[in-house]
Amino acid sequence: MGVSQRLKGRFRKFLQRPGTTVDLAPFSKRLPAIDAREEALRELDDEALTAAAQKASDFTEICAIGREAAFRAIEQRPYDVQLLGVMALLSAKVAEMATGEGKTLTATIAAYGHVRLGHGPVHVLTVNDYLARRDAEWMAPIYKLLGLTVGWVTEASTHEERREAYLADVTYVSVSEAGFDYLRDQLVTDVEDRVQRELATAIVDEADSILIDEARVPMVLAGSIATESDPVHDAAGLVRELKAGKDYEVAEDGRSVAFTDAGLKKIEEELGGIDLYADDQVQQLSAVNVALHAHALLRRDVDYIVRNGSVELIDEMRGRVAQRRRWPDGLQAAVEAKEGLSATAEGEVLDTITVQAYIALYKTVCGMTATAVHVGEQLREYFKLEVAVIPSNAENIRDDEPDRIYSAHETRDEALVEEIKIAHEKGRPVLVGTLDVKASELLAKQLAAVGVPSNVLNAKNDAEEARIIAEAGAKGAVTVSTQMAGRGVDIRLGGSAETDRDEVVELGGLYVIGAGRHDSRRVDDQLRGRAGRQGDPGGSVFFVSLEDELVTRHAGDILPASPRMDMDGVVHDDQVDYAVEHAQRVAEGVNHEIHRNTWRYSVVIEQQRVALAERRERLLTSEVAAIMLLERSPEKAKETDEDVLSDAARAIALYHLDRLWVDHLAELSEVREGVHLRALGKLDPLDEFHRAAVPAFQKLLLDVEARTIEAFEEVDLSDGFEPDRAKIVRPSATWTYLVHDNPFGSELDRLIAAVGRRLISGGNN
Incomplete structure (x- = not known):
């Protein structure tokens, strides 16, 4: 079967993914027995309840005691549906629970249950520091009553605070x-x-976000190194003067850009008449290309913001600042140069692991989110996780209107502002979700121009997120937000104190408006889910323009030339409705295939990491290094004091293992970036990557031993062991960051995306 046929099969499978979920009947059967325990548990004093909590060993007792502890500690009695969620988590499933259904409390009882079942310690993985600390402190009284310890870690935590937090249950x-x-x-x-x-x-809290959207994001530990001059800043000055269409051309999909012959000639002349494609100009060519990408493709207040003198990346799935995240391969420096900022150091990568590979290290994984079914196939493929759809405690009475589709941005925006103004004048609270920071700020200005005040929530003021979102349900409130829209924060009708709740209910509850469709239906569903919490009234509608990037990029070729529309520019055409839906499916399919492709390359690296970690653990916790030196360098080993030999052997072996792993990661990064060129020669790039990675790792293992022996034989151990004398000085400083997905992708990713779009389009004709 050819590559195109395999890809076509995958894309069609993605589009026709099964909607099967976990059968809740076995969990539901336990509910009567849980209820039957309530009266007896209510009669116990706190000390007796804690004692009983220490003995619980099955789902029924865990849920019954957890419910009683929650009621006593924070005056919240978990609903039956929350207990179904608990049992799903205890069964290592992903529980889909609607917004406002109490996932935080559900996770608390499940964490207690996992400890009691012998699955501890338990880590509740959140999307940010704020939620980690908030939830730990909020749930602490319950854990105390259950006889468990709880801790939290944030970026500001010290080494000792981290150690203490991880010692908790x-x-x-x-x-x-x-x-x-x-x-x-x-x-x-x-x-x-x-x-x-x-x-x-x-x-895993917000499991779809962490397990799917962020799965391929590498977490990086870097060490300080002496830096050389940065050619990217010089290149940025050159490309700043170039003209689009004349000196460079951007591809239709907006993910790649290339110099024209005229533009290339202009750059070469500015650099002194050099040939950029000469063998000795590789670094200069790379710098010019990356500067052009930053100049032409990355947009301020869309892809990043500039705040406090630095470039901060925006997470496209959540609209938040992507904390401590950087672009790879000099692109970060190029954007900094574009904005006239000094380049921040990248350092040397000491180790890196993707979110997906890190979570795979846990023996048991489970999670919660309001939108899991859409990614059920991916959860099954990458984590062997099944989805349990938990019913809402109260019927969802939110009114979800069909999309309002307009022929152009201008008419869509006019109608959007008018719709918000009408709702505001009635006093109905409105939450508007925009696609990026720039759009949120423009809409706020348009609203102000017609006398409608609004609170703006975007990546520039993310620190105020909880406060702004908590009041988004207040009478007359208008909140303009990017997709961040306060995941994990309840929007109560009438505001946080529910002062005007009855009036807001009469007005129809919170009105959620989406200003354009996102690439992912899950993000749209999360936005809708801000309204209609716990049986509250609410409404939602999306305002879409045929000029939206999602539509033009993924469905431009199937839009009718003259769609049917009314005098106000509102489109009423079934073919257009289909095209918008089609565009989202194509975008999701392309992202899924890029995820799969990226992971296929990561698998061999993760296998090597595991093998190396096992070897490192033996070096760290045993005398295997000293034994090796006794065998390979017996004379010097026997002359060395036993304790000195042990310390020296361990330190030298660990240093060279770590050093060679750093070099190996750098080598594989270069291979990965260049391997797509081999596809042009009709070679399978993945096979070619493996062909380079496997022998390189075998050589690494041999080199660790050889370098350890060589260093041991050269070092003077007569006065004991000193790392400096053995030349095993480690980096003086380390820091952490996440590598943001290259926004325009590698050449291979672009190839797959292009093929994917064609196949999906063909599969839906």
Whole structure:
């Protein structure tokens, strides 16, 4: 079967993915027995309840005691549907629970249950530091009553605070902080310096976001190195003067850009008449190309913001600043140069692991989100996780209107502003979701121009997120937000104090308006889900323009030339409705295939990481290095004091293993970036990558031993062991960051995306 046929089969499978979910009947059967325990547990004093909690060993008792503890500690009695969620988590499933259904409390009882079932310690992995600390402190009284300890970790936590937090039965921590702690633990030279214990159970909050959207994001531990001059800043000055269409051309999909002959000639002349494609100009060519990408493709207030003198990336799925995230391969420096800022150091990559690979290290994984079914196939493929759809406690009475589709941005925006103004004048609270920071700020200005005040929530003021979202349900409130829209924060009708709740209910509840469709239906569904919480009234509608990038990029070729529309520019055409839906499916399919492709390359690296980690653990915790030196360098080993030999052998072997792993990662990065060129020669790029990666790793293992022996024989151990004398000085400083997906992708990713779009289009004709 050819490559195109295999790709076509995958895309069609994605579009026809099964909607099967976990059968809840076995969980539901336990509910009467849980209810039957309530009266007896209510009669116990706190001390007796804690004692009973320590003995619970089955789902029924865990849920019954957890419910009683929650009611006593924070005056919240979990609903039956929350207990179904608990049982799903205890069964290592992903529980789909609607917004406002109490996922935080559900996770707490599940965490207690996993500890009691012998699956501890438990890490509750969140999307950010705020939620990690908030949820740990909020749920702490319940854990105390259940006889468990709880801790939390944030970016500001010290080494000792981290160690103490991870010693707790349950630890709340953002997935990135947990991953960085793992990477740091993998480089310790003394077991006592570790902060984490075994990775036993992970309860993943916002599971679709972490397990799918962020799955391929690499977490990086970097060390300081002496830096050379940065050619990207010089290149940025040159490309700034180039003209689109004349000196360079942007591809239709907006993900790649290339110099024209005229533009290339202009750059070469500016650089002194050089040939950029000469063998000795590789670094200069790379700098010019990356500067052009930053100049032509990356947009301020869409892809990134500039705040406090630095470039901060925006997470396209959530609209938030992507904390401590950088673009790869000099692109970060290019954007900094574009904005006239000094380049921040990249350092040397000491180790890196993707979110997906890190979570795979846990023995048990489960999670919760309001939107899991859409990614059920991917959860099954990458994590062997099934989805359990938990019914709402109260019927959802939100009124979800059909999309209002307009022929152009201008008419769509006019109608959008008018719709918001009408709702505001009635006093009905409105939450508007925009696609990026620039759009949110433009809409706020348009609203102000017609006398409608609004609160703007976007990546520029993300620190105020919880406060702004908490009041988004107040009478007359208009909140303009990017997709961030406060995941994890309830919007109560009438505001946080529910002062005007009855009036807002009479007005129809919170009105959610989407200003354009996102690439992912899940993001749209999350926005809709802000209204209609716990049986509250609410409404939602999306305003779409045929000029929206999603539509033009993925469905431009199937839009009718003259769609049917009314005098106001509102389109009423079934073919257009289909095209918008089709565009989202294509975007999701392309992203899915890029995820799969990226992971296929990562698999061999993760296998090598595991093998190396096992070897490192033996070096760290045993005398295997000293034994090796006794065998390979017996004379010097026997002359050396036994304790000195042990320390020296361990330190030298660990240093060279870590050093060679750094070099190996750098080599594989170069191979990965260049391997797509081999596809042009009709070679399978994945096979070619493996062909380079496997022997390189075998050589690494041999070189570790050879360098360890060589260093041992050269070092003077007469006065004991000193790392400086053995030339094993480690980086003086380390820091962490996440590598943002290259926004325009590698050549191979672009090839797959182009093929995917054609195949999906063909499969739906």
